[in-house]
Every structure is written in structure tokens, then in C-alpha cells.
Amino acid sequence: MTLSKIRAAAIAPALVLLPARMSSPQAEVMLLAIGLQESGLIHRRQIGGPARGWWQFEQGGGVAGVLRHPESAGYARGVCTARRVSPEPGIVWAELEHNDILAAAFARLLLWTDPAPLPEVGEVAKSWDYYQRCWRPGKPHRQRWDACYAQAMDALAGGMLA
Numbered sequence: 001m002t003l004s005k006i007r008a009a010a011i012a013p014a015l016v017l018l019p020a021r022m023s024s025p026q027a028e029v030m031l032l033a034i035g036l037q038e039s040g041l042i043h044r045r046q047i048g049g050p051a052r053g054w055w056q057f058e059q060g061g062g063v064a065g066v067l068r069h070p071e072s073a074g075y076a077r078g079v080c081t082a083r084r085v086s087p088e089p090g091i092v093w094a095e096l097e098h099n100d101i102l103a104a105a106f107a108r109l110l111l112w113t114d115p116a117p118l119p120e121v122g123e124v125a126k127s128w129d130y131y132q133r134c135w136r137p138g139k140p141h142r143q144r145w146d147a148c149y150a151q152a153m154d155a156l157a158g159g160m161l162a
Contacts, residue, residue, distance in 0.1 A: 001041065003032055003041070003152070004158065006041055006054075007028065007032070007155065007156075010054075010103065010104040011028060011031055011032070014079075014101045014102075014107075014108060015108065017078065018075055018079070018108060018109070019075070022108055025156055026120060027111065027118060028156055029127075029152045029156050030111055030119075030127060030130065031104060031107055031108060031111075031152075032151070032152035032155055032156070033127065033131070033148045033151075034055055034107060034131055034135065036151055036152065037131065037144060038055055038056040038137075039053075039054045039055070039056055041054050042054075044096075044097045044098070052094070053096030053097060053099075053100070053102075053103030054100065055096075055104070055106070055107035055110075056135075057106060057107075059090055060089065061136075062110050063092050063093045063096070065110065065113065066106050066110050067088075067089060069113045071113050072109040072113050076106065076109055079102065079105040079109070083095075083105075085099070110135070113134070114130060114134050121156070128145045131145070
């Protein structure tokens with residue numbers, strides 16, 4: 001699936017389920033870059049691991065965190081209601097593998113839990129730091145981030161021009 005299709009089929013509908021202030025070019029670039037970094041936006045189930053969805057959430061980590069964090073919990077319940085998913089970590093986690101809108105919404109909500117504003121589009125190093133704070137990857141691959149982020153910026157620019 002192309003990045004423009006992912007934006008149209010998963011990210012855009014997810015952002016509609018959230019307050020307008022969560023929708024921005026910075027958020028879209030981060031979502032695309034993180035999806036590329038985590039799964040290549042190909043693998044909905046982590047190879048050899050427990051994470052699910054293109055943004056690779058673990059049940060007791062990102063899923064539980066988004067459902068419990070005071071800045072995201074209410075929005076997460078609203079998204080779950082809209083997607084007809086019970087807001088329980090195990091149920092959401094299982095659903096993320098097949099429900100790309102839910103996965104994109106939870107990824108945006110995880111970013112929302114960071115008190116710092118999203119980095120401006122093009123701030124690659126700051127975006128890497130933001131991603132690391134939110135996702136806390138077990139095996140971070142900084143060497144891949146620049147290419148993932150560049151792809152995300154290109155996809156955003158292409159979508160904005162269309």
C-alpha cells in the first residue's frame with residue numbers, strides 16, 4: 001500500500017475521530033515516519049514479537065498507556081466506541097492488527113501524551129527524539145530514521161500538492 005493510500009485509508013479517518021487540534025502536518029509526518037520505522041507499513045504483526053498494527057503497539061505498553069494516560073484516555077474510549085471495540089487492552093491490542101484506523105488513532109494519541117509540542121516538519125533529529133520518548137523502542141535504529149522521515153515528508157508534500 002502506498003503512503004498516500006495509508007494517509008487516506010487509515011490516518012485521515014483516524015484524525016477525524018479526534019479533536020481537530022490533533023490534526024496537523026507535523027502529526028501526519030510523524031505517523032508516517034513512525035509507521036515506516038516500526039513496520040515498514042507492511043507488517044501488522046511484529047516479526048518474532050508481541051507488537052500489533054503498523055505502529056507496533058504492545059498490549060501492556062502503548063495500548064495500556066494510551067487507555068490509561070490522563071491526556072489520552074477519554075479520547076481513546078471515544079475512538080474505541082466509534083470503531084466498536086471494547087476499550088480493554090487485550091481487545092484493543094488484538095484489533096490493532098486488522099483495524100488500521102484504530103491503530104492510527106492510538107498512534108496519534110500516544111504522541112499526544114508527550115507534553116512537548118510535535119517537532120516542526122523537517123526537524124529530523126527532534127522528531128527522532130520525540131519518537132524515542134513516546135515509543136521507547138527496544139532496539140532503536142537511528143540509521144533508518146532519516147530515510148523513513150524523508151519518505152514521510154515526500155508523501156505529505158505530494159498529498160498537499162494533489
